[in-house]
Amino acid sequence: MVEDYRKEDFERLKSEVETLVGRKIASPKDFAFLMRQIHGYTQETISVSTLKRMWGYVNSNTKHSKFNLDLLSRMVGYAGWDAFVQGRIL
Numbered sequence: 001m002v003e004d005y006r007k008e009d010f011e012r013l014k015s016e017v018e019t020l021v022g023r024k025i026a027s028p029k030d031f032a033f034l035m036r037q038i039h040g041y042t043q044e045t046i047s048v049s050t051l052k053r054m055w056g057y058v059n060s061n062t063k064h065s066k067f068n069l070d071l072l073s074r075m076v077g078y079a080g081w082d083a084f085v086q087g088r089i090l
Helices: 007-021 028-042 048-055 064-075 081-088
Strands: none
Touching: 007 064, 007 081, 028 048, 028 064, 048 064, 048 081, 064 081
């Protein structure tokens, strides 16, 4: 789990993901769509329930895992979460 990330960075990542896939992620159908899009871009999987927690659709007090932050960062063209935060695009 990533304990100390800035909320602004995470919100920017979600925004870049939504821009890439061309849709605001807000409904259960959107999360299923996003799961398929992530697999298409990265060849990796993430569950709909994890995406719902990350987007705040489902309340959760858990921190986001480094794996999931890296996965979304790679999807939008960065080497990983750290590169995304530092603005180092591939």
